[in-house]
Amino acid sequence: MKNIVLIGMPGVGKSTIGVILAKELGYQFVDADLLIQEQEKRLLKEIISEEGIEGFIAIENQVNASIEADRTVIATGGSVVYGKEAMEHLGEIATVIYLKLSYKALRKRLGNLKNRGVVLRDGQTLKDLYEERVVLYEKYADITIDEENKNLEETLQSIIDTL
Numbered sequence: 001m002k003n004i005v006l007i008g009m010p011g012v013g014k015s016t017i018g019v020i021l022a023k024e025l026g027y028q029f030v031d032a033d034l035l036i037q038e039q040e041k042r043l044l045k046e047i048i049s050e051e052g053i054e055g056f057i058a059i060e061n062q063v064n065a066s067i068e069a070d071r072t073v074i075a076t077g078g079s080v081v082y083g084k085e086a087m088e089h090l091g092e093i094a095t096v097i098y099l100k101l102s103y104k105a106l107r108k109r110l111g112n113l114k115n116r117g118v119v120l121r122d123g124q125t126l127k128d129l130y131e132e133r134v135v136l137y138e139k140y141a142d143i144t145i146d147e148e149n150k151n152l153e154e155t156l157q158s159i160i161d162t163l
């Protein structure tokens with residue numbers, strides 16, 4: 001089996017579930033957010049505040065478009081879908097899984113968005129962001145896993161059953 005890429009809104013559990021999924025499958029695990037921090041030698045929130053949203057998206061695009069992996073679960077950042085080259089590359093090297101959660105459930109789960117460093121433009125609400133992104137997650141997904149009313153273990157099992 002080739003690589004697995006997890007996409008979806010911030011807080012859906014790409015990182016949390018990704019590492020456990022990798023363990024279950026005997027795969028490696030890579031968190032693209034950490035690759036960005038390692039390359040830049042800066043925290044995500046520092047990159048966003050110093051380069052602005054478009055600058056961060058360009059860096060995220062370049063880092064994700066350069067990932068080389070084999071038998072690896074890759075947890076992406078929620079904003080990776082803004083990067084065309086990144087998504088083309090990830091689609092070539094992996095099965096792309098969209099972890100889907102309703103807006104209502106997501107809002108409940110997410111704490112302070114600013115603390116999470118979400119790529120939110122001035123005046124944009126979480127609802128705006130959700131609507132803008134869902135279209136992109138659906139566009140790039142090979143498989144969609146609905147997380148609604150599932151705990152972490154149930155979501156993990158759904159992924160494994162689908163593969």
Ligand SMILES: Nc1ncnc2c1ncn2[C@@H]1O[C@H](COP(=O)(O)OP(=O)(O)OP(=O)(O)O)[C@@H](O)[C@H]1O
Pocket residue numbers: 008009010011012013014015016017033075076077078079109116147150151152155
């Ligand atoms: N059913 C569930 N599935 C996954 N995570 C859950 C679930 N219920 C609660 N959580 C919690 O939601 C959070 C998910 O955060 P996580 O950092 O894994 O998201 P992410 O998709 O990687 O976000 P980001 O795009 O910001 O990197 C964790 O704190 C996790 O414990």
Ligand SMILES: O=C(O)C1=C[C@@H](O)[C@@H](O)[C@H](O)C1
Pocket residue numbers: 009010033044045076077078079116117118119120
């Ligand atoms: O969904 C987002 O906008 C983001 C999610 C994080 O994983 C990081 O990639 C970054 O903080 C942006």
Ligand SMILES: [Mg+2]
Pocket residue numbers: 014015016033075076077
């Ligand atoms: Mg993450």
